[in-house]
Amino acid sequence: MTGRPRLLVTRRLSPEVEARAGRDYDAVFNPADRVLTREELVAACQDVDAVLPCHSERFDADVIAALPDRLRLIANHSVGVDHVDLVAARARGIVVTNTPDVLSDATAEIAILCMLGAARRGAEGDRLVREGRWTTWSPSFMVGTQVTGKRFGILGMGRVGRVAAARARGFGMEIHYHNRRPLPQDAAQGAIWHDTPESLIAASDVLSLHCPATPETVGIINAARIALMPRGAILVNTARGALVDEDALVAALQDGHLFAAGLDVFRTEPGGNPALAALDNVFLLPHVGSATFETRIAMGYRALDNIDALFAGREPADRVA
Numbered sequence: 001m002t003g004r005p006r007l008l009v010t011r012r013l014s015p016e017v018e019a020r021a022g023r024d025y026d027a028v029f030n031p032a033d034r035v036l037t038r039e040e041l042v043a044a045c046q047d048v049d050a051v052l053p054c055h056s057e058r059f060d061a062d063v064i065a066a067l068p069d070r071l072r073l074i075a076n077h078s079v080g081v082d083h084v085d086l087v088a089a090r091a092r093g094i095v096v097t098n099t100p101d102v103l104s105d106a107t108a109e110i111a112i113l114c115m116l117g118a119a120r121r122g123a124e125g126d127r128l129v130r131e132g133r134w135t136t137w138s139p140s141f142m143v144g145t146q147v148t149g150k151r152f153g154i155l156g157m158g159r160v161g162r163v164a165a166a167r168a169r170g171f172g173m174e175i176h177y178h179n180r181r182p183l184p185q186d187a188a189q190g191a192i193w194h195d196t197p198e199s200l201i202a203a204s205d206v207l208s209l210h211c212p213a214t215p216e217t218v219g220i221i222n223a224a225r226i227a228l229m230p231r232g233a234i235l236v237n238t239a240r241g242a243l244v245d246e247d248a249l250v251a252a253l254q255d256g257h258l259f260a261a262g263l264d265v266f267r268t269e270p271g272g273n274p275a276l277a278a279l280d281n282v283f284l285l286p287h288v289g290s291a292t293f294e295t296r297i298a299m300g301y302r303a304l305d306n307i308d309a310l311f312a313g314r315e316p317a318d319r320v321a
């Protein structure tokens with residue numbers, strides 16, 4: 001390769017991030033931030049050495065097969081990599097990286113927002129006031145459920161899960177979690193390990209999902225496991241919509257088995273699920289877990305750090321394939 005590596009940045013990123021990308025690479029941007037079709041994505045990748053995509057671009061096996069030999073790196077602007085076929089990338093010798101750590105605080109904040117929004121009927125109350133329908137008050141008006149002192153269950157006690165645990169401790173919540181193996185004591189900070197998802201689910205007043213979407217976890221929150229949640233429990237999902245059987249969730253929210261849900265992610269994105277949106281006891285956000293000014297810059301820089309490493313002949317710190 002002669003000159004600066006050519007880099008495709010698929011979506012509009014923070015000005016600071018684009019400035020650095022433009023300084024260090026022969027960068028191609030998407031100033032209109034139009035979502036590329038699959039064909040446009042493949043075409044745009046033909047004359048680049050690396051691509052910096054978001055989870056809005058799918059690199060399935062067919063897309064990866066259509067990438068040019070010169071493309072060495074898919075440097076994702078996301079911690080989740082379920083939009084990339086890692087096996088296919090590996091087989092073609094294409095390096096794949098993600099952006100862990102830098103979004104843990106922001107995503108944990110959104111998990112807490114979802115928990116509180118669900119527990120204290122945040123969306124319902126907001127709509128009532130906003131739409132001019134707040135015409136009464138009584139001690140039995142808009143009564144929610146308190147999280148203080150309750151059990152906060154974490155499915156997937158990784159980076160985000162641990163920050164969410166720390167925040168939930170601030171509400172005096174007892175922390176429970178399931179990972180395949182228990183964490184070392186200093187990392188667990190007194191959190192109670194469950195050896196199966198079922199055991200965790202049955203012990204969670206608030207169940208918060210923090211695991212990636214993999215073949216093992218897709219649909220993990222199904223009707224049978226929802227039935228194990230204590231009556232009146234709350235489900236929080238800031239990880240991936242694919243973890244949840246949304247029809248089963250709607251049924252449990254309708255029949256009162258669950259008090260509420262707080263959801264930042266959905267099986268269909270963008271858009272969400274109209275059946276969930278029709279329910280009052282759901283607090284909804286449009287996949288904004290990492291959407292803070294600070295975190296967007298940090299994610300972009302982290303992706304660029306990985307690109308810098310590869311083209312400097314070093315191993316990228318966040319290599320996942």
Ligand code: 8YV
Pocket residue numbers: 053054055056077078079080081103287288289290291
């Ligand atoms: C991002 C995410 O908003 O990092 C992830 O896996 O889902 C979100 O934090 C998104 O992927 C940005 O590209």
